[in-house]
Amino acid sequence: MLHGAGFVPNLVLTPDAGHAGVKVSMLERGEAVAVAPATAASFYVELSGGRIAFVPLAEPAPRLPVDLLWDPRAVTPALEAFLDLVRDLGREGRLVPQTAAAL
Numbered sequence: 001m002l003h004g005a006g007f008v009p010n011l012v013l014t015p016d017a018g019h020a021g022v023k024v025s026m027l028e029r030g031e032a033v034a035v036a037p038a039t040a041a042s043f044y045v046e047l048s049g050g051r052i053a054f055v056p057l058a059e060p061a062p063r064l065p066v067d068l069l070w071d072p073r074a075v076t077p078a079l080e081a082f083l084d085l086v087r088d089l090g091r092e093g094r095l096v097p098q099t100a101a102a103l
Contacts, residue, residue: 020047027052 024044026032028051034044041054068086070079 020044024048024052 020043023032023034024047027034027044028048034041036044038054038056045052045054068083070083
């Protein structure tokens with residue numbers, strides 16, 4: 001994604017790559033770039049007091065596979081509501097399901 005744009009960073013941060021304050025400090029010093037969803041990016045910009053910028057990707061964001069696994073013997077109302085949401089998103093074409101299974 002970044003290489004295709006002619007940009008080769010030394011360090012790329014993802015939303016799950018450690019403490020937010022450490023990541024923001026690295027971004028502020030220009031030591032890294034972060035690839036993050038807009039919600040996380042907005043959080044980082046706010047946390048930095050506006051010292052870093054969020055630049056949306058020009059190309060469509062990559063789709064990442066996500067697997068859902070659950071124990072059918074331990075379905076709670078919260079889990080059922082989440083599964084209903086995922087099913088609705090799938091019916092609306094907002095998800096690209098590959099397989100669905102319960103353990």
